[in-house]
Amino acid sequence: MSAKKSVMVFIQQTDGKAADVSLELVCKARELAKRLGVKTSAAFIGSDLKEEAAKVATYGVDEMILADHEGLKEYTPVPYAKVMSEIIRKHEPQIVLYGATTTGRDLAPRIASVLKVGLTADCTDLQIGDHEVKDKSYKDILFQIRPAFGGNIIATIVSPEKLPQMATVREGVMRLTARDPAYKTVFTDFPADLKAEDFPSEIIERVREEKRVNLKGAQVIVSGGIGVGTKENFDLIVKLAHVLGAEVGASRAAVDAGFVAKDHQVGQTGTTVRPKLYIACGISGSIQHRAGMAESSRIIAINNDPDAPIFQIAHYGIVGDLKEVIPRFIKAYKEKA
Numbered sequence: 001m002s003a004k005k006s007v008m009v010f011i012q013q014t015d016g017k018a019a020d021v022s023l024e025l026v027c028k029a030r031e032l033a034k035r036l037g038v039k040t041s042a043a044f045i046g047s048d049l050k051e052e053a054a055k056v057a058t059y060g061v062d063e064m065i066l067a068d069h070e071g072l073k074e075y076t077p078v079p080y081a082k083v084m085s086e087i088i089r090k091h092e093p094q095i096v097l098y099g100a101t102t103t104g105r106d107l108a109p110r111i112a113s114v115l116k117v118g119l120t121a122d123c124t125d126l127q128i129g130d131h132e133v134k135d136k137s138y139k140d141i142l143f144q145i146r147p148a149f150g151g152n153i154i155a156t157i158v159s160p161e162k163l164p165q166m167a168t169v170r171e172g173v174m175r176l177t178a179r180d181p182a183y184k185t186v187f188t189d190f191p192a193d194l195k196a197e198d199f200p201s202e203i204i205e206r207v208r209e210e211k212r213v214n215l216k217g218a219q220v221i222v223s224g225g226i227g228v229g230t231k232e233n234f235d236l237i238v239k240l241a242h243v244l245g246a247e248v249g250a251s252r253a254a255v256d257a258g259f260v261a262k263d264h265q266v267g268q269t270g271t272t273v274r275p276k277l278y279i280a281c282g283i284s285g286s287i288q289h290r291a292g293m294a295e296s297s298r299i300i301a302i303n304n305d306p307d308a309p310i311f312q313i314a315h316y317g318i319v320g321d322l323k324e325v326i327p328r329f330i331k332a333y334k335e336k337a
Contacts, residue, residue: 006041006063007033008093008164010084011056012075012103013046018056020216021099021171028126028174029097030060035128036140038094039063043087045080045192047073057185059177064185065091069192071199074206075103079198081110087190088115093164095142097126100168108168118159120144120167124268124291126174131158141165147268147288154268154287172216172272175295213263215247215271220279223249223266223293226257227282227303228322234259236326237281243330249273249293251283267292281322285310302326 007029012019026042033040039062044053047070057064067083084107088096096111098104100122112119125145131138138160144167148155159165215221222244224237234254241248249266250259266273267289278296283289285301285308293299294313301314302322311317318325 005092005094006039007036007095008041008043008088008091008097009061010096010098010104010107011042011044011053012099012101013044013049013052016046016048016052016073018044018052019099019101019103019171020176021101021104021169023056023059024171024174024176025097025099025169026056026059026061027177028169029095030177032095032126032128032142033062036094041065041091041093043067043084043190045072045083047071050187053187055179057187058179058181058183060180060183061185064187065190066187067190067192069194071194072192074203075107076199076201076203077106077110078200079192079194080107081114082194082198083190083192085111085114086193088164090190096164096166098166098168100170104168108166112166115164117162117164117166120146120157120159122146123167123169124173124272126167126169131160142167170272175274211263213247213261215249215264215266215273218247218273218275220244220246220277221249221266221273221275221293221296222246222279222281223251223283224254224259224281225251225283225289226253227284227305228254228259229282231257231259233323236322240279240281240326240330243333246277246279249278251286251289254282280310280314281326283310284308285312 009025011022029040041063042061043065045067098108123146127143141160142165144157222241228234250264255265268291272292274295276297279300281302299314300316301310302318306319
């Protein structure tokens with residue numbers, strides 16, 4: 001089996017553990033590869049990776065390419081860019097996907113520069129389609145879809161003239177499918193030919209700060225929008241979330257107004273979420289916000305505008321003043337708890 005003309009995913013790892021976004025991209029790569037009639041491949045760069053690579057493979061990797069080298073244990077730009085570029089040159093994938101993380105945003109442009117190919121950053125969707133420009137027709141190319149102009153429009157970008165087509169993709173926007181422990185994967189070792197001059201920098205110390213907001217993993221989210229009115233009123237959102245044991249979310253407008261920190265932002269320019277319950281308070285429901293939460297299992301919308309777009313996707317809608325509705329919510333829940 002060959003990875004030539006495959007859909008390839010760069011597997012990002014920290015301490016030997018694959019990033020969630022990389023697993024999501026493997027699942028999306030399978031979908032794209034099926035549409036193209038090609039294989040799914042993955043490039044896993046690091047040190048002592050075999051055990052983790054076997055786990056990643058169960059998400060649907062046809063060929064796992066392992067570049068295992070002690071000097072690649074931690075991400076540093078120069079050696080990673082060299083090895084990844086060499087993997088792409090040798091295996092000739094049709095598409096290469098990276099997570100839109102600090103690592104992916106650093107590595108992918110370096111690869112694009114070395115290979116002189118196109119790159120679209122921060123995609124929120126990927127599709128396969130045909131494209132015509134002037135007298136040229138391109139079949140089965142990658143449509144790279146992302147917000148543009150501050151999230152006010154959705155742009156579809158193509159770079160068909162040279163392969164591979166490359167994109168970085170935001171975490172959480174691609175659905176993680178179930179693992180298949182019986183999935184058959186070919187493991188290929190890629191010798192990382194690295195010299196001392198390939199390591200112009202080294203990591204002296206690594207400082208990590210744990211996330212205080214875990215929107216992606218939350219089962220219940222209570223979100224507030226600009227319709228909340230004031231930062232003081234936003235405390236009602238926080239109180240309801242506390243009572244329900246939920247995370248606090250927000251629309252971009254609420255974040256821009258200073259009601260809450262950006263870590264809480266849900267939507268195309270924030271975090272994409274799929275909780276069991278999403279309560280939208282004072283959120284009109286712009287397409288950018290809905291794109292980040294429309295796949296929630298249950299949606300409750302509270303808004304004083306009966307024509308607010310959020311009601312189009314809500315399973316339950318309450319037309320009313322949230323300053324009256326939320327306290328009643330809290331009281332009813334406490335009485336029943």
